[in-house]
Amino acid sequence: MRPFKFSNAGDPATAITLVSANPGAKFLGGGTNLVDLMKEDVMHPSELVDITRLKHADIEKTATGVSIGGTATNSFTANHELIRKNYPLLSMAILAGASAQIRNMATNGGNLNQRTRCTYFYDVNLPCNKREPGSGCGALKGVNRNHAIFGWSEKCVAVYPSDMAVALAALNAVVHVEGRNNAKRTIQFADYHRLPGDTPEKDNNLKQGELITSIDLPTNDFAERSYYLKIRERSSYAFALVSVAAALSLDGNQIKQVRIALGGVAHKPWRASVAEKWLMGKEATESNFRAAAEAELKNARPLEHNKFKVVMAKKAITRALQGAMQGGVYGLEG
Amino acid sequence: MEDQLKFPDLTDAERKALEELMPDDMSEIITSGLKRRHFLKLITFTGTSLLATHFLGIEQLMARTTAGAPLPPTGVENGVNVAFKVNGSTQKLLVDSRMTLLDALRERLTLTGSKKGCDHGQCGACTVLVDGRRVLSCLTLAATCEDKVVTTIEGLADGHTLHPMQAAFIKHDGFQCGYCTPGQICSAVALMSEAKNGEASYVTRNVRQTGKSVKLSDEEIRERMSGNICRCGAYPNIVDAIREVHGDKAVAQVWQFADGTI
Numbered sequence: 001m002r003p004f005k006f007s008n009a010g011d012p013a014t015a016i017t018l019v020s021a022n023p024g025a026k027f028l029g030g031g032t033n034l035v036d037l038m039k040e041d042v043m044h045p046s047e048l049v050d051i052t053r054l055k056h057a058d059i060e061k062t063a064t065g066v067s068i069g070g071t072a073t074n075s076f077t078a079n080h081e082l083i084r085k086n087y088p089l090l091s092m093a094i095l096a097g098a099s100a101q102i103r104n105m106a107t108n109g110g111n112l113n114q115r116t117r118c119t120y121f122y123d124v125n126l127p128c129n130k131r132e133p134g135s136g137c138g139a140l141k142g143v144n145r146n147h148a149i150f151g152w153s154e155k156c157v158a159v160y161p162s163d164m165a166v167a168l169a170a171l172n173a174v175v176h177v178e179g180r181n182n183a184k185r186t187i188q189f190a191d192y193h194r195l196p197g198d199t200p201e202k203d204n205n206l207k208q209g210e211l212i213t214s215i216d217l218p219t220n221d222f223a224e225r226s227y228y229l230k231i232r233e234r235s236s237y238a239f240a241l242v243s244v245a246a247a248l249s250l251d252g253n254q255i256k257q258v259r260i261a262l263g264g265v266a267h268k269p270w271r272a273s274v275a276e277k278w279l280m281g282k283e284a285t286e287s288n289f290r291a292a293a294e295a296e297l298k299n300a301r302p303l304e305h306n307k308f309k310v311v312m313a314k315k316a317i318t319r320a321l322q323g324a325m326q327g328g329v330y331g332l333e334g
Numbered sequence: 335m336e337d338q339l340k341f342p343d344l345t346d347a348e349r350k351a352l353e354e355l356m357p358d359d360m361s362e363i364i365t366s367g368l369k370r371r372h373f374l375k376l377i378t379f380t381g382t383s384l385l386a387t388h389f390l391g392i393e394q395l396m397a398r399t400t401a402g403a404p405l406p407p408t409g410v411e412n413g414v415n416v417a418f419k420v421n422g423s424t425q426k427l428l429v430d431s432r433m434t435l436l437d438a439l440r441e442r443l444t445l446t447g448s449k450k451g452c453d454h455g456q457c458g459a460c461t462v463l464v465d466g467r468r469v470l471s472c473l474t475l476a477a478t479c480e481d482k483v484v485t486t487i488e489g490l491a492d493g494h495t496l497h498p499m500q501a502a503f504i505k506h507d508g509f510q511c512g513y514c515t516p517g518q519i520c521s522a523v524a525l526m527s528e529a530k531n532g533e534a535s536y537v538t539r540n541v542r543q544t545g546k547s548v549k550l551s552d553e554e555i556r557e558r559m560s561g562n563i564c565r566c567g568a569y570p571n572i573v574d575a576i577r578e579v580h581g582d583k584a585v586a587q588v589w590q591f592a593d594g595t596i
């Protein structure tokens with residue numbers, strides 16, 4: 001690991017000022033992604049500012065829903081009564097990720113900003129436009145089994161690995177950030193992460209020095225019917241091949257509202273808006289779920305080694321919606 | 335030669351470790367005889383394993399049981415002064431900002447019970463408790479530990495009484511080589527309090543049902559322990575050990591000595 005300056009920010013303004021002033025500086029959350037990448041020499045910040053002691057770790061009711069702190073841990077968030085009762089989809093998604101130890105360390109802000117697990121990105125001897133712009137994308141014509149089927153560009157075919165963010169996408173969350181000189185702004189979740197386009201080195205639209213202070217979860221009526229399904233190579237402690245966050249509200253058996261977001265298929269959580277539109281006002285039946293999934297995946301552009309993800313995603317969407325219909329009870333989705 | 339007769343089924347390294355570890359109790363052990371299994375119990379108690387005695391050598395094995403003074407740092411870059419509690423005693427260290435908690439424990443505090451398996455968050459061998467919760471010490475920078483309370487495998491026993499989880503791992507043979515064991519045990523100890531707090535996991539039937547104290551099925555135990563990898567595949571026995579400590583019923587021991595005793 002390369003040398004870096006370390007400091008412990010006493011208050012958010014100091015942390016933001018320090019990181020804004022130095023382009024090589026980074027906030028340090030739980031460190032579960034950043035420290036790993038620093039050991040691999042994929043990232044080499046010249047300065048780290050520990051933000052885990054800042055007062056942005058609360059979870060509280062607001063006029064429009066619930067706000068979760070940017071520095072609250074993933075474990076604390078997933079287990080909080082307000083989240084488990086009102087946003088079980090978020091609890092399930094967080095609990096599907098990593099391990100108990102990592103979730104105890106990981107912060108909500110850090111989770112959103114975790115980087116791809118593309119093996120070319122991780123190996124500093126191989127070309128990667130995300131790590132080193134202009135060096136080429138090793139995965140495009142290389143081993144791309146774990147890569148994107150939606151939204152990729154010739155510059156980068158990586159997928160974004162967070163489970164938590166897939167649920168936040170389905171829940172229409174809003175990210176609150178604070179920059180230098182008290183400059184606060186909000187970012188709709190759909191606009192937070194980016195597709196790779198010509199600048200795959202940019203994962204999201206956060207500016208240097210901007211701190212995620214909290215994430216708002218708008219009130220919804222999905223608590224009774226939501227499900228997070230994660231398909232992976234082993235039954236736990238592995239990243240998703242494909243994951244689905246599904247939420248429904250019904251009028252009788254007619255679909256009043258539906259949200260579907262996919263993980264493991266694109267450079268950002270992928271809202272299945274084609275499937276959502278298809279389902280609006282329809283009966284909540286398995287055959288309709290299947291047809292909606294079919295419609296969504298028509299637009300998929302698989303790579304050489306990941307055609308299986310198209311089939312997998314169709315089945316996963318159907319199963320996740322069924323899981324939601326079963327009240328979000330684990331293992332009942334069929 | 336004489337020693338070899340006293341402990342016919344121990345290797346040279348094990349015999350030597352034993353002599354240095356328990357000089358006072360030697361005569362008692364000599365008269366009552368010693369089985370290899372008992373030796374393993376002693377070694378587990380000190381927070382290491384049979385393999386560690388071979389690999390680390392006697393000096394390091396002993397360093398854990400004495401109050402060895404921390405080694406002075408050589409060439410600290412971007413030094414950070416930290417003070418935190420480890421197994422009840424306050425430690426003050428000047429660390430390089432790059433030093434992980436795992437390396438600080440092992441290299442500076444001679445607490446080599448916590449193991450470095452992957453050094454990248456993928457195996458759980460380095461699991462310790464920080465402020466009562468399980469974390470990975472290989473991804474924790476030591477500089478972030480100011481004022482924290484750290485408990486390692488060396489701090490679980492109460493004097494000479496094993497922590498119930500340590501005893502259960504021995505009873506159920508929850509290990510083979512033992513390399514993952516300190517991490518498994520620390521993880522399992524934390525799991526007990528998480529279950530008591532009613533925390534959920536991905537396989538929890540219904541996360542919307544909150545409340546105190548959850549009863550863990552084997553599936554729940556496996557999911558909640560999935561952050562601890564065991565190359566030897568001792569998983570079924572690890573689950574047995576945890577079920578025994580978690581439940582109110584004793585779980586039958588499945589192994590016995592060749593002479594039929596347990």
Ligand SMILES: Cc1cc2nc3c(=O)[nH]c(=O)nc-3n(C[C@H](O)[C@H](O)[C@H](O)COP(=O)(O)OP(=O)(O)OC[C@H]3O[C@@H](n4cnc5c(N)ncnc54)[C@H](O)[C@@H]3O)c2cc1C
Nearest residue numbers: 029030031032033034097098107109110111113163212455
């Ligand atoms: C072995 C392993 C398995 C994993 N498996 C999964 C999995 O299955 N699913 C999954 O979703 N995740 C998984 N993860 C990833 C894990 O969830 C992330 O590493 C974690 O959420 C990152 O949070 P952190 O607080 O540790 O971030 P850090 O590593 O501290 O930071 C990550 C990035 O976020 C920035 N940052 C941190 N906080 C803020 C903030 N408040 N504002 C602005 N920027 C900030 C940092 O500067 C850094 O760039 C796994 C990780 C490991 C090591």
Ligand code: SF4
Nearest residue numbers: 118120128137157158
């Ligand atoms: S897919 Fe993206 S992250 Fe992977 S090698 Fe190509 S540019 Fe790099």
Ligand code: FES
Nearest residue numbers: 451452453458472
């Ligand atoms: S050594 Fe820390 S997880 Fe493997």
Ligand code: FES
Nearest residue numbers: 510512564565566
């Ligand atoms: S006992 Fe050998 S790795 Fe688990």
